[in-house]
Amino acid sequence: MSPQSILNLADSYKYSHAGQYPDKMVSNYTYMESRGGAYSELIFVGLQYYLATYLSERVTKIEVDIAAGKAKLHGVPFDYDGWMYIVKEHKGKLPVLIKAIPEGTLIRTGLPLLTVESTDERVPWVAGFVETLLMKVWYPTTIATKSYHTRKMLERYGSKEWAQFAYHNFGDRGSSSVESAAIGGFAHYTQFMGTDNFNSLDMALDYYKHKDMPAYAVFATEHSTTTSYGRNGEEEFVYSQLLKHPDAPIMSFVADSYDVYEFTNFCTAPGSRIRKLVESRPHQKFILRPDSGDAVEVITRMVSIMRGNKLHSFKAMSTDVLFTDFGILWGDGITPKTIELILGVQLANGFAVENFVFGSGGDLMQNVTRDTQKFAIKCSSITVEDTSILLQSDPPQTCLRDIDVYKDPITAPGKKSKKGKVTTYKNSTTGTFTLGLVGTIPENCTEALELVYRNGKLFNSPSLAEIRARSI
Template identity: 35%
Template sequence: MRIANTPILAVDSYKASHKWQYPEGTELVSSYIEARANNSGLDLPGTVFFGLQPLLRQLAETPITADDIKRSAKVFAAHGVPFFEEGWRWILTQHQGRLPVEIRAVAEGTVVPFNNAVVQVVNTDPKAYWPTSYMETTLQRAVWYASTVATVSWAVKRILREFWAKTSDAPVESLDFKLHDFGARGASSAESAALGGMAHLVNFKGTDTVEALLAADEFYGEAMAGFSIPAAEHSTITSWGRDGEVAAYANMLRQFGGPGKLVAVVSDSYDVFHAVEKLWGEELRSQVLDMGGTLVIRPDSGDPVEVVAKVLALAAQAFGTETNSKGYRVLNPAVRVIQGDGVNPHSIRAILARLAADGFAIDNIAFGMGGALLQKVDRDTFSWAMKASAIRIGGTWRDVYKEPVTDRGKGSKRGRLALAFDESAGWRTVPLEDCAEADNRLRPVFVDGRLVATTTLAEVRARAEV
């Protein structure tokens, strides 16, 4: 749902008054975006930059119109803040409604250490210097949310890879399906589900967030970015009644089982341990083994570490295991487990550590993550900020920065900036004048209202590969 439909109104109210607050003779304003710090509690080398391209494409496709200006004038007049109608009409007549700014950004999917500029914005028309900071609201929303979700998802993949290296003989590509997006219903909006779900797909290929698939196709050229399987919910199981629990399970196998097929069945509606040991492990054991596919048992309540450990032990008893070359047990391929309740990066590590201690490989389990993936993040998770760092007045550039004595962590960078990288020094933000254009990783992606560079999800995934 796009309420504003114009960048003039996709803004914090106070921005409308800022045109009159700059020094006399202001011509150009240069600002940057960065993730200042890691406040997530996760072990991370930086953030996965992602999510700018959808916004820039929307801006390119919807130039400002006379009706936008007329509506904005009316809204701000009633709202009680000034509106620079003359300036926006200048943009309409002189630039055909296209924003006269240059936006540079690091390539999406790049993992950039904290406290480095990942986006640089500067106006290109000295008579329209206010749009640089005016765009902060919409730019920050595009960058902080998608990048934060992509980073949390990426952090989980690092955890999974650690236990894969320790316990598994499976191909590393199996990790692509170890974390499934369960977050659509817990997201704050359809747009959040699409953007956040798409950010998760930077790292994984399992999702139940259909809007993310549509967005990945539309904005990143990936015809089908993720996959899912038939799965039960409690209503479809409990509708059979407690006495019909085993019949409900048998129906799932009958409807969706078969050679090479996977079917997930929530099994904790009454007693998950009884369900695994007696119903799946005895009454339906032959059907599970004979169908030629894989039953994925889903516990959905209780302490995830203890419940998963016990469910796996019962499944191993019922269906048997093989020991891989690293000395860890892998269930009969007819059975696997997925945990989707209480899942976050910390519980995933705890579950995998317990399973490894019990002698089980990571092969046996996948995870579904909902609110902790798409909703339990905010701008402060990585202290995202957009700040002005340089201003040109009367033809001369000068530094702009803040340095509050009450919080040194909120100090900002100064000057026109570049993002450099080399193998010896790594990533670092440097003065623009000290960096050759070819070495600046902040490349133009949007100039004067037009996209000048695009990327695909396949390219983003390659850059973000753990």
């Protein structure tokens, strides 16, 4: 069975839920929300990938047979007849309707981000079965949210042009899987234009209608290439690479293989051949990349050396020194808080923030969990045939009744779930979002959730350009 088959992609206990709902249930309605967390507003991103990759595939009889055998050995019930009904009557496509907030939308927490409703009364439990898969949207949404708020912080310190390249993604190697690196990498560059996550580029090209390069990187050295020339060959190595790449607009050199301050000096000292070559190329910028030690202390000493060497510079923001040909990239242990600390200190020292860019790996891509934004998917309504009404009807007729479904644990009030067929509305006058019920439209509002999936077909698929435009 394909690892991408939806039959493989639910928590084990989900396989037993088909027989646990009321016998007369004909429809099931669930919703996703962020119940709060590190940020009060979030950027919804990533759903399109999961729909296209996992919910566009057809379930086959062979897959049902294999899954049924696995479930039996695993110790959980399996609705074989229900799944075979999906195979035969729906040609293996899931009978659910999914609506979602448009990707890239900035929205406050506590509101439905997506809803799932079953569309076939024979298998209404399928709306709950897809929870495990759809919940994975927490990851790209949290990465995009973190990136958005980091970008906004950077824009408070410097120009938007600088900010879009000032938080580079170094997180591929530290990601938990190839797929999570691609998904998280894509989520990051919905907010930025720089990444070292080559693996993530196809996400935009294959799933988000992007025709051009979605994000960019630069020539960069590492410790193994630098130290392969030996300590005494470090300066020669830098110079030789500059000679080999005369047209590169940006060249980044790791600076702390041995003595980061000595490296800073021989690259920027008056009369040094490296400095002369760099300054002779107005199209090229030289980036020094220290990679160890206390960030504030190391950077402060480096810029002091650079200022003492009288590098070409001009005054940005009337008083702050901005070097023309050289800059610094710090990528060790970077978090949004350390970025703000570094920028604050260097501004106080008289240096423009545009002298500095940052790379983040582990914190950006891995220092998040589903609880960072308290994501949850909950059933909020089911529809049942009301037999008590049916018995009173003459002639008999089908009567349906919606039942509110919610939890309200006394031990965790923050986990109280919403009830009814909830959705999110957008006020056309103020642009604000509000909670509501399907069919009960507040004044001046329209439903903010769009149809994205119905019975195996995708709708309103977003492009990367649209996502970026929504989250400016």
